[in-house]
Amino acid sequence: KNEVEQSPQNLTAQEGEFITINCSYSVGISALHWLQQHPGGGIVSLFMLSSGKKKHGRLIATINIQEKHSSLHITASHPRDSAVYICAVSYPQANDMRFGAGTRLTVKP
Amino acid sequence: KAGVTQTPRYLIKTRGQQVTLSCSPISGHRSVSWYQQTPGQGLQFLFEYFSETQRNKGNFPGRFSGRQFSNSRSEMNVSTLELGDSALYLCASRGAGLYNEQFFGPGTRLTVL
Numbered sequence: 771k772n773e774v775e776q777s778p779q780n781l782t783a784q785e786g787e788f789i790t791i792n793c794s795y796s797v798g799i800s801a802l803h804w805l806q807q808h809p810g811g812g813i814v815s816l817f818m819l820s821s822g823k824k825k826h827g828r829l830i831a832t833i834n835i836q837e838k839h840s841s842l843h844i845t846a847s848h849p850r851d852s853a854v855y856i857c858a859v860s861y862p863q864a865n866d867m868r869f870g871a872g873t874r875l876t877v878k879p
Numbered sequence: 880k881a882g883v884t885q886t887p888r889y890l891i892k893t894r895g896q897q898v899t900l901s902c903s904p905i906s907g908h909r910s911v912s913w914y915q916q917t918p919g920q921g922l923q924f925l926f927e928y929f930s931e932t933q934r935n936k937g938n939f940p941g942r943f944s945g946r947q948f949s950n951s952r953s954e955m956n957v958s959t960l961e962l963g964d965s966a967l968y969l970c971a972s973r974g975a976g977l978y979n980e981q982f983f984g985p986g987t988r989l990t991v992l
Contacts (some may be wrong), residue, residue: 811982866924
């Protein structure tokens with residue numbers, strides 16, 4: 771079983787829809803990361819959070835430490851949001867990251 | 880500030896050969912991490928260097944090695960290439976502080992024939 775589980779694996783939405791991607795992890799972490807990967811491979815770090823909620827533009831990330839669960843929300847989705855969204859965790863005293871399998875999001879106009 | 884750069888961007892090698900990939904971190908960043916991404920295994924951590932020292936290593940065979948220079952530029956080397964080493968190799972740099980955000984480079988796509 772992967773240490774980091776994401777759902778759904780694939781997601782297709784119509785432009786303007788509200789999108790939620792979920793991530794759960796199995797052990798205590800120091801931080802949770804949401805990454806975005808566009809075709810071609812480049813990865814952009816969207817959020818790093820250890821508690822609560824963060825917002826950047828139309829993107830919102832939340833984390834519940836007790837439930838070991840995080841969500842990434844995209845409001846008013848747009849075709850340019852189409853990408854793979856990857857959840858990753860980092861652990862105390864370790865400098866590596868463990869990654870979920872990713873959620874492939876397609877937003878249709 | 881320039882981002883993380885990786886060279887080369889694409890590489891084709893044959894089985895048994897060795898390869899060296901290069902990563903230049905964001906200016907001022909002393910931590911460089913390397914990751915392998917394959918369709919089957921997803922993203923996996925290879926190793927991290929900080930101030931020329933390997934600070935952490937993932938679960939990869941000894942054919943995978945790396946180093947970091949005094950200017951924080953890092954190289955990773957894969958010897959005796961296997962078909963399964965075909966992957967996108969990503970490096971990321973981080974500023975001071977264990978919990979700082981990582982910035983990823985564009986990756987090197989290695990194909991082993």
